[in-house]
Amino acid sequence: MKRRTFIQNSTIAGLGVTVLGKDEPKKSSPFKSNNGKLKVGVIGTGLRGQGHADLIWRRDDCDLVAICDISQRMIDRTKAICEKHGKKLPTIYQSGPHAYKEMLEQEDLDAVIIATPWRWHVPMAIEAMEQGVYVGMEVSGAASVDECWQLVRTSERTGSHLYFLENVCFRRDVMAILAMVREGLFGEMMHLECGYQHDLRGVKFNDGETAYNSGAEFGEKGYSEARWRTQHSVTRNGDLYPTHGIGPVAQYTDLNRGNRMLFLTSMATKSRGLHEYIVNHPKGGPDHPNATVDFKLGDKVTTMVKTVNGETIVLHHDTNLPRPYSLGFRVQGTKGLWMKVRDGIHIEGLSKSHRWEDSKTYLDKYDHPLWKRYEQRAIGAGHGGMDFFLMHSFIEHAKRGETPPFDVYDAASWMAITPLSEQSIAMGSAPVYFPDFTDGKWIDRKNTFAHGDEY
Amino acid sequence: MKRRTFIQNSTIAGLGVTVLGKDEPKKSSPFKSNNGKLKVGVIGTGLRGQGHADLIWRRDDCDLVAICDISQRMIDRTKAICEKHGKKLPTIYQSGPHAYKEMLEQEDLDAVIIATPWRWHVPMAIEAMEQGVYVGMEVSGAASVDECWQLVRTSERTGSHLYFLENVCFRRDVMAILAMVREGLFGEMMHLECGYQHDLRGVKFNDGETAYNSGAEFGEKGYSEARWRTQHSVTRNGDLYPTHGIGPVAQYTDLNRGNRMLFLTSMATKSRGLHEYIVNHPKGGPDHPNATVDFKLGDKVTTMVKTVNGETIVLHHDTNLPRPYSLGFRVQGTKGLWMKVRDGIHIEGLSKSHRWEDSKTYLDKYDHPLWKRYEQRAIGAGHGGMDFFLMHSFIEHAKRGETPPFDVYDAASWMAITPLSEQSIAMGSAPVYFPDFTDGKWIDRKNTFAHGDEY
Numbered sequence: 009m010k011r012r013t014f015i016q017n018s019t020i021a022g023l024g025v026t027v028l029g030k031d032e033p034k035k036s037s038p039f040k041s042n043n044g045k046l047k048v049g050v051i052g053t054g055l056r057g058q059g060h061a062d063l064i065w066r067r068d069d070c071d072l073v074a075i076c077d078i079s080q081r082m083i084d085r086t087k088a089i090c091e092k093h094g095k096k097l098p099t100i101y102q103s104g105p106h107a108y109k110e111m112l113e114q115e116d117l118d119a120v121i122i123a124t125p126w127r128w129h130v131p132m133a134i135e136a137m138e139q140g141v142y143v144g145m146e147v148s149g150a151a152s153v154d155e156c157w158q159l160v161r162t163s164e165r166t167g168s169h170l171y172f173l174e175n176v177c178f179r180r181d182v183m184a185i186l187a188m189v190r191e192g193l194f195g196e197m198m199h200l201e202c203g204y205q206h207d208l209r210g211v212k213f214n215d216g217e218t219a220y221n222s223g224a225e226f227g228e229k230g231y232s233e234a235r236w237r238t239q240h241s242v243t244r245n246g247d248l249y250p251t252h253g254i255g256p257v258a259q260y261t262d263l264n265r266g267n268r269m270l271f272l273t274s275m276a277t278k279s280r281g282l283h284e285y286i287v288n289h290p291k292g293g294p295d296h297p298n299a300t301v302d303f304k305l306g307d308k309v310t311t312m313v314k315t316v317n318g319e320t321i322v323l324h325h326d327t328n329l330p331r332p333y334s335l336g337f338r339v340q341g342t343k344g345l346w347m348k349v350r351d352g353i354h355i356e357g358l359s360k361s362h363r364w365e366d367s368k369t370y371l372d373k374y375d376h377p378l379w380k381r382y383e384q385r386a387i388g389a390g391h392g393g394m395d396f397f398l399m400h401s402f403i404e405h406a407k408r409g410e411t412p413p414f415d416v417y418d419a420a421s422w423m424a425i426t427p428l429s430e431q432s433i434a435m436g437s438a439p440v441y442f443p444d445f446t447d448g449k450w451i452d453r454k455n456t457f458a459h460g461d462e463y
Numbered sequence: 464m465k466r467r468t469f470i471q472n473s474t475i476a477g478l479g480v481t482v483l484g485k486d487e488p489k490k491s492s493p494f495k496s497n498n499g500k501l502k503v504g505v506i507g508t509g510l511r512g513q514g515h516a517d518l519i520w521r522r523d524d525c526d527l528v529a530i531c532d533i534s535q536r537m538i539d540r541t542k543a544i545c546e547k548h549g550k551k552l553p554t555i556y557q558s559g560p561h562a563y564k565e566m567l568e569q570e571d572l573d574a575v576i577i578a579t580p581w582r583w584h585v586p587m588a589i590e591a592m593e594q595g596v597y598v599g600m601e602v603s604g605a606a607s608v609d610e611c612w613q614l615v616r617t618s619e620r621t622g623s624h625l626y627f628l629e630n631v632c633f634r635r636d637v638m639a640i641l642a643m644v645r646e647g648l649f650g651e652m653m654h655l656e657c658g659y660q661h662d663l664r665g666v667k668f669n670d671g672e673t674a675y676n677s678g679a680e681f682g683e684k685g686y687s688e689a690r691w692r693t694q695h696s697v698t699r700n701g702d703l704y705p706t707h708g709i710g711p712v713a714q715y716t717d718l719n720r721g722n723r724m725l726f727l728t729s730m731a732t733k734s735r736g737l738h739e740y741i742v743n744h745p746k747g748g749p750d751h752p753n754a755t756v757d758f759k760l761g762d763k764v765t766t767m768v769k770t771v772n773g774e775t776i777v778l779h780h781d782t783n784l785p786r787p788y789s790l791g792f793r794v795q796g797t798k799g800l801w802m803k804v805r806d807g808i809h810i811e812g813l814s815k816s817h818r819w820e821d822s823k824t825y826l827d828k829y830d831h832p833l834w835k836r837y838e839q840r841a842i843g844a845g846h847g848g849m850d851f852f853l854m855h856s857f858i859e860h861a862k863r864g865e866t867p868p869f870d871v872y873d874a875a876s877w878m879a880i881t882p883l884s885e886q887s888i889a890m891g892s893a894p895v896y897f898p899d900f901t902d903g904k905w906i907d908r909k910n911t912f913a914h915g916d917e918y
Contacts, residue, residue, distance in 0.1 A: 198732045198784065199763035207817060273728040273892045277653045278773030280797045308654035308795065310775055312765055314892065318733030320765055322777070329653065330811035331800055332819045340763065342735045345786055350804045356785035362662060364787045437728045437769065437894045 052124035149426025171412035195343030202253030203324030224292030246430030276306025281328030377461035404463035507579035604881025650798030657708030658779030679747030701885030731761025736783030832916035859918035
């Protein structure tokens with residue numbers, strides 16, 4: 009039995025609590041070993057995992073003691089980052105796709121970060137929760153609704169926490185808008201839009217050696233995300249990547265905390281963009297083998313969600329066509345709205361009637377306390393600094409064994425958008441209902457995200 | 464039998480064509496009487512009808528010979544416009560709600576414009592088509608799908624044309640984008656957005672005397688649109704006003720001309736805005752009788768349409784909340800996209816990768832020939848000049864007895880969005896299928912809108 013598991017079981021036994029499927033994950037005791045430093049492992053040291061490792065190595069309150077990957081190249085890159093920081097090299101697990109199990113069994117980890125291809129997230133998170141480790145799981149859509157349930161039931165049964173690593177919740181403008189929503193500037197929430205609109209053609213295909221726009225290969229001949237991510241566009245038609253949008257919107261509307269997503273309908277366009285990219289690429293062409301691939305993913309997938317509290321949420325998924333990057337946020341309440349694509353805001357009583365204002369004044373005024381406090385430390389962190397705040401929050405929550413602000417119920421319901429949207433599209437945009445992954449606990453749960461300036 | 468009816472019946476008899484329900488409206492012979500001037504009537508001389516009358520009186524190729532309304536005040540305002548132009552006063556029909564029938568029977572009209580409250584459009588248009596008059600019908604959503612069918616079958620049976628007066632198709636930027644779509648700059652059409660996002664609270668309520676923001680009254684105590692339009696927000700939950708959005712999008716995607724709308728799903732938020740407006744208005748308040756009205760219209764209604772050719776169309780309806788005016792156009796194809804709310808455009812191969820450009824350069828370059836030619840004449844016409852182009856097109860088509868660019872099939876299918884969205888919302892966003900109002904003629908029909916610089 010591992011240390012963490014032992015502590016949890018002791019705590020639970022001491023309280024006389026029987027662990028049933030319907031209990032929430034228990035708060036763990038703060039860790040005490042390793043000179044007060046959190047022992048962290050990273051499973052998956054691709055480009056994303058390397059970014060997380062870099063942020064961990066910048067800190068002095070945690071030790072990155074183990075890493076796991078199947079790619080020697082990615083492991084070497086990670087070791088180079090470690091050397092740059094002058095830190096002790098972590099133990100390396102690379103014996104194969106299941107080396108992560110060895111790592112979880114042999115290391116006495118306090119926390120683990122999972123940054124592998126999407127389909128590995130859930131089995132790895134489940135294994136880590138079984139081992140009593142505080143789990144940070146990277147974002148993705150789910151393969152099935154059932155694997156969302158598996159996450160929930162495993163967390164409830166083991167008492168292990170799952171922190172769903174949705175970094176966009178920490179974006180500076182997103183957090184300023186959250187402060188405004190909480191102050192009531194927008195009034196009661198009514199209609200929200202969000203999504204993932206990012207021309208990924210140069211990510212989905214490359215030359216097998218370099219990451220961006222370098223060729224027309226994917227799968228076994230591809231490099232980095234092209235190795236595994238592109239296949240989802242071949243086989244699946246739905247909102248494949250919903251969490252960067254729904255994560256922030258969940259904070260604005262208190263999803264799973266007094267509110268929840270009730271049902272959705274989804275609609276997809278025809279599929280053209282990926283095929284045309286292959287045909288038109290200098291290293292592709294009409295005779296390239298990939299020119300015969302039938303991509304199932306509609307180029308633009310639009311999903312509408314209705315919440316219990318009567319808001320509507322539109323999610324845009326748009327990754328196969330030439331376009332500027334945009335998560336497409338629109339936050340609209342009874343007193344005003346913000347549209348990021350315009351950098352425009354309108355607040356009744358403050359803005360001139362029927363007129364947009366530049367949002368900058370408001371975003372500056374409502375800059376979140378976390379950003380004010382840690383702005384300097386965030387410089388150089390990924391995605392405009394927001395990855396610093398994510399990792400900071402993860403580490404601080406893990407150190408205290410606290411329930412994460414985006415927990416296993418959020419992971420399950422946000423990830424479920426993917427298979428539910430596939431179902432809706434497959435049935436001619438029929439409405440599909442969200443399971444209540446909380447079994448009714450959403451009625452009383454409270455939003456704990458970013459109420460102060462600590463973490 | 465009226466002159467126009469006689470001419471049409473003679474023509475049809477001469478060609479040996481039997482008029483069946485499934486025939487398209489026949490091309491009428493050009494009119495010859497009245498010294499070569501088109502004889503026009505206007506039913507409904509509210510603020511909208513007055514605008515049309517003003518534009519007719521500016522022209523010397525048509526005579527406005529008759530008007531009809533039930534409001535002495537509106538008739539007096541119309542007479543004042545006539546006097547300003549120094550034109551002969553039209554015959555006035557004002558004996559009651561059915562005076563329009565007298566007018567259609569007693570006058571020998573070539574064309575008639577219908578600009579009455581929404582629920583009167585269809586019966587008046589049907590009556591006018593029965594009389595062989597070339598009909599210009601103002602836009603609205605339909606009350607039922609069946610009344611859309613009635614429009615179609617009446618037009619087919621009588622051979623009379625119906626011009627659906629959708630002015631936004633003539634908006635300068637909308638027409639420039641159409642030129643770009645036709646040149647292929649956006650590639651194949653994929654995803655389009657549009658709608659009607661207009662804070663109408665000050666239109667839906669007034670003091671019964673003046674039009675905008677003057678009070679909390681509607682219905683019998685209201686003035687102008689508040690007299691009749693607001694009641695739709697009390698009783699109906701759907702996209703009440705879809706045509707300003709779908710009209711332009713129909714031109715981009717050739718709806719009813721090689722393409723058609725196949726099904727939709729619709730979703731509405733809760734209703735808050737109109738109640739709060741009444742409660743917070745200085746002449747309203749929590750004790751105002753209208754504070755107890757239960758408005759059924761969700762403040763934001765979102766509708767997704769799937770077309771036969773695989774495009775998706777999102778329609779936004781947003782008229783009860785504080786916000787800037789926006790029809791929300793997004794035109795996205797395989798090679799780029801335009802988003803009006805940002806005045807942003809991205810065209811692959813022209814724009815920097817992953818970057819927006821200001822749309823102005825493109826809108827100037829692709830300025831439509833009609834706007835180039837008639838810009839000066841459009842000055843002062845309503846809605847930024849586009850009402851001039853609409854009326855010009857209507858009159859020139861009517862003079863020639865030509866099939867309108869937005870005809871009875873467009874009217875039927877665009878207006879049907881309203882009852883179909885109500886059905887979808889009532890059934891928890893279930894997909895609802897569009898009737899094919901053309902009975903298959905959409906397969907071969909061609910888009911005739913704005914291919915030159917004449918009209």
